[in-house]
Amino acid sequence: MTGPKPLGEVGEAAIAKHTSRASAIPSGADQLLRPRADSSLPGFLRSLPGVDQVGLEARAAALATRSIKAGAKILALETAISMVDLTTLEGDDTPGKVRALCAKAKAPDPADPGVGPVAAVCIYPDLVSLAKAELANSPVLVAAVATAFPSGRSPLSVKLADVEAAVEAGADEVDMVIDRAALLAGDYARVLLEVREVKKACGGAHLKVILETGELATYDNINRASWIAMLGGADFIKTSTGKVAPASTLPVALLMMEAVREYHGETGRPVGVKVAGGIRTAKDAIRYLVLVNETLPGQWMSKSLFRFGASSLLNDLLVQRYKQIHGVYGGPDDYSLE
Amino acid sequence: MTTASNERMKEVSPAIEYAPAPESRAIVSIRERYQLFINGSFVEPQEGKYFSTINPATEEPLSEVALATEIDVDLAVMAARRAFDEVWSRMPGRERAKYIFRIARIIQERARELAVLESLDNGKPIRESRDVDVPLAAAYFFYYAGWADKLEYVGPGPVPRPIGVAGQVIPWNFPLLMAAWKLAPALAAGNTCVLKPAETTPLSALLLADIIQQAELPPGVVNIVTGAGETGAALVAHPGVGKVAFTGSTEVGKRIQRTLAGSGRRLTLELGGKAANIVFDDAPINQAVEGIVNGIYFNQGHVCCAGSRLLVQESIAEEIVERLRRRMASLRLGDPLDKNTDIGAINSAGQLEKIHRLSKTGEAEGAVAWSSGCMLPERGYWFPPTVFTKVEPAHTIAREEIFGPVLSVMTFRTPAEAVQRANNTVYGLSAGVWTEKGSRILWMAERLRAGVVWANTYNRFDPASPFGGFKESGFGREGGRHGLESYLDR
Amino acid sequence: MASNPTSTGSGRLGVAKTRKLFIDGAFVRSESGRTFATPGPSGNEVNVAMASRKDVRDAVSAARRCLPAWSGLTAYNRGQILYRMAEMIESRSLEFAELVAVREGCTVAEAKGRVEMSVDRWVWYAGWTDKLGNLAASVNPVAGPYFNFSLPVPTGVVAVFAPASLLGITSVLASTVAAGNVAILVAEERGSLVSTSLAEAVATSDFPAGAVNVLTGIQDELVETVSSHRGIDGLDISGLAPELRVASESAASSSVKRVFSESVVEWTEPPSVSRVLAFVEVKTVWHPIGI
Structure with a gap:
C-alpha cells in the first residue's frame, strides 16, 4: 500500500464531469468528507463505527421471526414480485432462453394478468439488444452485468468498454462488480475510482454496484465497500454476483440497509439495495422485506429502491400468492420454469 | 447529525402494516382451579381459600389458584423432608440426573404449551416466552442434570452433601425460568424443594408440576405452594427449611435476611x-x-x-x-x-x-x-x-x-x-x-x-454462566458450578 | 525479662507502650478519649483505647478510601505484603509470645509455638493471593458465540469481629485481606493487646494506609454500629459472642451485607480456603466472538 491518497485526486474530477443525471450526483459526498478529522478516504472509512458480528446477526435473526400473515402477506408477495430482477447469467444463455425469460418477466402468471410485471431482467451485455426488443413497450427494464463480471479481473479500460457496450445496446441498468482485491489490499481509492469511472460511463443508465460480500470476509469491509460505492455514485448497492458462496444473507442485507440509511441521513440521497444469490423461497423474500420495513423509510418498499436478483424465487412467490388468495397450493408445473 | 438528517429520520413509517399473527391459545388448557402440589399430588388447601390470577393484557381471570397458609407450607416442608430422608438424598447421583434430564426433555416437548401459558399469565410477548424463557428453562434443567453424579468435582474440599429442604421464592417476571433456576441446581445437589411462585404468575409453575408428575419424580421431591407474601414469609421462616433462595425485591430480600439472622440456615438472594x-x-x-x-x-x-x-x-x-x-x-x-x-x-x-x-x-x-x-x-x-x-x-x-x-x-x-x-x-x-x-x-x-x-451485548443468560449481584443486589450465584455451591454443604 | 515494660532486674523503670487504635495507617487515641484496662503480660494493667461509634466511622472511611489501592495491587504484590506480615511477626515473636502466654494461659514456650503457627498461617494465606483466581474462576461454555468468564473479586470493606487468640485473629484477618478486601478488625476485649501489637506489624508491612484498621473496645457496644454501617460490605462474625450474633446479622440485613460465621472450636485446625472465598464476589463477563 502506498498510503492514503487524498480523495480529491481520485474522484473529484469524475464527479464534476458527471452531469447527466442530476439526482445521482452525490453532491453531499465531498462536503461530508471535508469536516472529518482525516480527509483521506481510508481515514474516512476507518472513522465508520465498527460492526459487531454477533449483534448484527442477532438482530437479523430476530427480525427473521416476524410472522407475516393475511393481507400483509399478499401485499408483501406482490411487492416482492414487482421487485424481482429476473436473472440468467450463464455461459449457455441463448437468444431462446432470453426470449423466454423476457416473456416471463412481462407476465409472470399467464393465468392472472394482474400479477407483475417484474422490475427487470438481468443478463450479460451481449444479450441486451435482444432483450430490449423483446421488452419493447413494457415497463420491464434491462439490466446488464458488466465490468468483467463476475470476477472483475480486467483492466479498467476493458471494464469501461464493457459498460459502454451495454449502455450502447440499450441497457437501462448496469450491474458492475467492485475490485475486491483492491478493497482487501486497502486500495480504497482504486475501488472508488472504478465506481466513479463506471458511473460516468453509464450515462443515463442506473448503476448497481455489486460488492460481492462473500469475498469481503468481514462486516466492516462490507460496510466500507457500501460507503465507497455510494460515494462513487451508485444508484444501488448489491450484495452478490450469485457466483460466490455465501451470496446474500440477512445480516449482510441489514448492514447494507443501515449504510444506505446513514448515507441518506447525511446526504439526503436515497440509494437502493439489491439482494442477489440464494434467495429461492417466498419466505426468504418476505424476510428481506421485513428488514426493509423495519430499517428504512417507507419509500424503500418499492422497486425503485429495492430489488431481488433471482430466478427460481419468482415461481415460489407466485405459488405462495396463489395459496394466499385461493387457499390451495399450486403444483410444480403451474408456472413456467424460467 | 444535522438537523436536516434528524428530520429525515422521522420519515420512518412502515410501508407494510403486519396483520395480526396470534399464536393459538388452543394448545393450552387452563384448569378452572389449581390446588397445591404437595407430595406428588394436587391437594386442597387446608383453609380452602383460593385467589384468582388474571391475564394482564385483558384483565380477564384465567384461573383460581389455592392460597397456601402456614399449615399447607408446613405440610409441604414435611413432605419435602420425608422425600429427602427416604428417597432423594439416598438415590445415586446418576439416577437423580436422569429424573432431571427427563424434566428438561418434557419441557422441550411441551414448549409451545408453556410459552403460551406464560404469555397469558405474565403478559410477556410470545416471541420472548417462546425463544427465551422456555428454551432457557429446559437448558437449566439439562445443564444441572449433568452435575448430579459429579458433585465431587464441584470444587476443592471434602465431598459435598446436600443441605436438605430448600425453600424457594420466585418473582413474576420470568416465572418458569426462575423456577428452573431454583429447582434444577437444588435437585442436582440432592436437595428437595418447596417452591413458591409469585401470586400474579403461578400458572407456569403449576404446569411444571404436571410435567414433574409426568417425569415420575418421586413424591415430595418438588412441592409447589401458591400464595402471596404471607405464604412466602411462612416458607422462609419454616425451621425445617435448611436453605432459602429468594429472587425478588431488595426490600423483601432484606426482610428475609433479617428473618434468618442467627438461624445458621443458608441463604442466597437475587434482588433489584x-x-x-x-x-x-x-x-x-x-x-x-x-x-x-x-x-x-x-x-x-x-x-x-x-x-x-x-x-x-x-x-x-x-x-x-x-x-x-x-x-x-x-x-x-x-x-x-x-x-x-x-x-x-x-x-x-x-x-x-x-x-x-x-x-x-x-x-x-x-x-x-x-x-x-x-x-x-x-x-x-x-x-x-x-x-x-x-x-x-x-x-x-x-x-x-x-x-x-x-x-x-x-x-x-x-x-x-x-x-x-x-x-x-x-x-x-x-x-x-x-x-x-x-x-x-x-x-x-x-x-x-x-x-x-x-x-458489546446485553441481557444474555446461560445455565453455564454464573449470575448474581454485588451490594444490595444480593449474594450468591445462580448458574454454572458457582450456582451449585449454594445448595451444597461441606 | 527485658521486654517487661514495668520494671527490669536492674531496677530500671520500663517504658510502657501506649495502646492506641490503628486507623488509616496511623496510631490514634479514641476520639472519645476513653480507655479500658486489660491485664498485661506481667500481671500489670494496661490501658487500651476504647473505640467509639465515631472511630468506627473513621475506620470505615479510611478503609473505603484504601479499597481501590489495596484491591488494585497485583496479587503478587499483595502476596508479598502478607508474607512481610509473617516476617514482622516472626521478628517480634518474643513480644507476641509473652502476650499469648498471659492471654491464653500457657507457658511462654508453648506460646512461642502458637506464634510460630501464626507466622506460618500468614505465609499460608500469602500464597493464596495469586492462586484464588485459578481456584474460583471459570471459563463458562455458554451456548452461543460469546466468550464468557467468571472471576473472583474482593467484596470490599469487611468488618471482622475477631476472636481473642493470636492464631484466631491471624486467621480471620489474613484470609480477608488475602482476597483483596480491606479490613476493619474489631478486637475481642481479651485480644486487645495482641491486636494492637499486630497493628504495629501491619504498620511496618507495606500495607497501604487504611487497608487494615484495628479497633479495640467493647464488642457489645460496637456490634450494632459496625453491623448496620452501610459503608461496610461484609461481616465476619466468627469471633463474636454467640449472644450478639442475631443482632449483628439482623442489622447486617439493612444493606444486604455478606455475613460469614465459622464456628471454629480450635483455631489450630488446619486453615481452609473457604475463609478466603467467604468475601469474594463472582463477576461474570460476556463478550461476543466475531470478526
Missing part, C-alpha cells in the same frame, strides 16, 4: 438492580442501539438486570438518543400472543401504578420523557416504551429501580467518570459496556461493581 449501560463514542453504534433497546425494553423492563441507566459519552449523546428514538418507533406494542409483538403488557395493576408514579416523579424533577406514541390497548395494563433525557444522577429515576420500560439517559466525559457514575448506586447486579476497544472493555469490567458485565 439499576444497571448502567455505558456507550462510548467508538461503539459499534447500530448494535449498541439494539443493546440499549434489548437492555431496557426486553420483557417490558421487568428485569432485575435491565440496563435502566444509559450512560452515553457526551460527544455522541444526541446522536445516540436520536437513533434510539427512531428504533423505539419501530417497537410493536400489543397482544402478547401476537408473534410480532415486541412489548407486551405490564404484569399487574400495582406494577403499572408504580411505573406511572416514578415517571411522574421523573418529570417533576425536571427530566424530559419521550415515547414513541404507540397506541395502547384499552383493556389491560400497558405502558409505552419511554426514554427520559435531561436526567441527572441525583434524580429519583436515576436511582430507584422502576422495573418497567423506562430508560434514563445520562452522559459522561471520561472512562473514569463512567465507572464512577455506574457504580454510584446501592445496587450492583449488572452493567453494559459498548466500545470497540478491547483494552478499555477489560479496564471497565475490572472496575464496575457488578456481578455480570455484558460487553
Whole structure:
C-alpha cells in the first residue's frame, strides 16, 4: 500500500464531469468528507463505527421471526414480485432462453394478468439488444452485468468498454462488480475510482454496484465497500454476483440497509439495495422485506429502491400468492420454469 | 447529525402494516382451579381459600389458584423432608440426573404449551416466552442434570452433601425460568424443594408440576405452594427449611435476611438492580442501539438486570438518543400472543401504578420523557416504551429501580467518570459496556461493581454462566458450578 | 525479662507502650478519649483505647478510601505484603509470645509455638493471593458465540469481629485481606493487646494506609454500629459472642451485607480456603466472538 491518497485526486474530477443525471450526483459526498478529522478516504472509512458480528446477526435473526400473515402477506408477495430482477447469467444463455425469460418477466402468471410485471431482467451485455426488443413497450427494464463480471479481473479500460457496450445496446441498468482485491489490499481509492469511472460511463443508465460480500470476509469491509460505492455514485448497492458462496444473507442485507440509511441521513440521497444469490423461497423474500420495513423509510418498499436478483424465487412467490388468495397450493408445473 | 438528517429520520413509517399473527391459545388448557402440589399430588388447601390470577393484557381471570397458609407450607416442608430422608438424598447421583434430564426433555416437548401459558399469565410477548424463557428453562434443567453424579468435582474440599429442604421464592417476571433456576441446581445437589411462585404468575409453575408428575419424580421431591407474601414469609421462616433462595425485591430480600439472622440456615438472594449501560463514542453504534433497546425494553423492563441507566459519552449523546428514538418507533406494542409483538403488557395493576408514579416523579424533577406514541390497548395494563433525557444522577429515576420500560439517559466525559457514575448506586447486579476497544472493555469490567458485565451485548443468560449481584443486589450465584455451591454443604 | 515494660532486674523503670487504635495507617487515641484496662503480660494493667461509634466511622472511611489501592495491587504484590506480615511477626515473636502466654494461659514456650503457627498461617494465606483466581474462576461454555468468564473479586470493606487468640485473629484477618478486601478488625476485649501489637506489624508491612484498621473496645457496644454501617460490605462474625450474633446479622440485613460465621472450636485446625472465598464476589463477563 502506498498510503492514503487524498480523495480529491481520485474522484473529484469524475464527479464534476458527471452531469447527466442530476439526482445521482452525490453532491453531499465531498462536503461530508471535508469536516472529518482525516480527509483521506481510508481515514474516512476507518472513522465508520465498527460492526459487531454477533449483534448484527442477532438482530437479523430476530427480525427473521416476524410472522407475516393475511393481507400483509399478499401485499408483501406482490411487492416482492414487482421487485424481482429476473436473472440468467450463464455461459449457455441463448437468444431462446432470453426470449423466454423476457416473456416471463412481462407476465409472470399467464393465468392472472394482474400479477407483475417484474422490475427487470438481468443478463450479460451481449444479450441486451435482444432483450430490449423483446421488452419493447413494457415497463420491464434491462439490466446488464458488466465490468468483467463476475470476477472483475480486467483492466479498467476493458471494464469501461464493457459498460459502454451495454449502455450502447440499450441497457437501462448496469450491474458492475467492485475490485475486491483492491478493497482487501486497502486500495480504497482504486475501488472508488472504478465506481466513479463506471458511473460516468453509464450515462443515463442506473448503476448497481455489486460488492460481492462473500469475498469481503468481514462486516466492516462490507460496510466500507457500501460507503465507497455510494460515494462513487451508485444508484444501488448489491450484495452478490450469485457466483460466490455465501451470496446474500440477512445480516449482510441489514448492514447494507443501515449504510444506505446513514448515507441518506447525511446526504439526503436515497440509494437502493439489491439482494442477489440464494434467495429461492417466498419466505426468504418476505424476510428481506421485513428488514426493509423495519430499517428504512417507507419509500424503500418499492422497486425503485429495492430489488431481488433471482430466478427460481419468482415461481415460489407466485405459488405462495396463489395459496394466499385461493387457499390451495399450486403444483410444480403451474408456472413456467424460467 | 444535522438537523436536516434528524428530520429525515422521522420519515420512518412502515410501508407494510403486519396483520395480526396470534399464536393459538388452543394448545393450552387452563384448569378452572389449581390446588397445591404437595407430595406428588394436587391437594386442597387446608383453609380452602383460593385467589384468582388474571391475564394482564385483558384483565380477564384465567384461573383460581389455592392460597397456601402456614399449615399447607408446613405440610409441604414435611413432605419435602420425608422425600429427602427416604428417597432423594439416598438415590445415586446418576439416577437423580436422569429424573432431571427427563424434566428438561418434557419441557422441550411441551414448549409451545408453556410459552403460551406464560404469555397469558405474565403478559410477556410470545416471541420472548417462546425463544427465551422456555428454551432457557429446559437448558437449566439439562445443564444441572449433568452435575448430579459429579458433585465431587464441584470444587476443592471434602465431598459435598446436600443441605436438605430448600425453600424457594420466585418473582413474576420470568416465572418458569426462575423456577428452573431454583429447582434444577437444588435437585442436582440432592436437595428437595418447596417452591413458591409469585401470586400474579403461578400458572407456569403449576404446569411444571404436571410435567414433574409426568417425569415420575418421586413424591415430595418438588412441592409447589401458591400464595402471596404471607405464604412466602411462612416458607422462609419454616425451621425445617435448611436453605432459602429468594429472587425478588431488595426490600423483601432484606426482610428475609433479617428473618434468618442467627438461624445458621443458608441463604442466597437475587434482588433489584439499576444497571448502567455505558456507550462510548467508538461503539459499534447500530448494535449498541439494539443493546440499549434489548437492555431496557426486553420483557417490558421487568428485569432485575435491565440496563435502566444509559450512560452515553457526551460527544455522541444526541446522536445516540436520536437513533434510539427512531428504533423505539419501530417497537410493536400489543397482544402478547401476537408473534410480532415486541412489548407486551405490564404484569399487574400495582406494577403499572408504580411505573406511572416514578415517571411522574421523573418529570417533576425536571427530566424530559419521550415515547414513541404507540397506541395502547384499552383493556389491560400497558405502558409505552419511554426514554427520559435531561436526567441527572441525583434524580429519583436515576436511582430507584422502576422495573418497567423506562430508560434514563445520562452522559459522561471520561472512562473514569463512567465507572464512577455506574457504580454510584446501592445496587450492583449488572452493567453494559459498548466500545470497540478491547483494552478499555477489560479496564471497565475490572472496575464496575457488578456481578455480570455484558460487553458489546446485553441481557444474555446461560445455565453455564454464573449470575448474581454485588451490594444490595444480593449474594450468591445462580448458574454454572458457582450456582451449585449454594445448595451444597461441606 | 527485658521486654517487661514495668520494671527490669536492674531496677530500671520500663517504658510502657501506649495502646492506641490503628486507623488509616496511623496510631490514634479514641476520639472519645476513653480507655479500658486489660491485664498485661506481667500481671500489670494496661490501658487500651476504647473505640467509639465515631472511630468506627473513621475506620470505615479510611478503609473505603484504601479499597481501590489495596484491591488494585497485583496479587503478587499483595502476596508479598502478607508474607512481610509473617516476617514482622516472626521478628517480634518474643513480644507476641509473652502476650499469648498471659492471654491464653500457657507457658511462654508453648506460646512461642502458637506464634510460630501464626507466622506460618500468614505465609499460608500469602500464597493464596495469586492462586484464588485459578481456584474460583471459570471459563463458562455458554451456548452461543460469546466468550464468557467468571472471576473472583474482593467484596470490599469487611468488618471482622475477631476472636481473642493470636492464631484466631491471624486467621480471620489474613484470609480477608488475602482476597483483596480491606479490613476493619474489631478486637475481642481479651485480644486487645495482641491486636494492637499486630497493628504495629501491619504498620511496618507495606500495607497501604487504611487497608487494615484495628479497633479495640467493647464488642457489645460496637456490634450494632459496625453491623448496620452501610459503608461496610461484609461481616465476619466468627469471633463474636454467640449472644450478639442475631443482632449483628439482623442489622447486617439493612444493606444486604455478606455475613460469614465459622464456628471454629480450635483455631489450630488446619486453615481452609473457604475463609478466603467467604468475601469474594463472582463477576461474570460476556463478550461476543466475531470478526
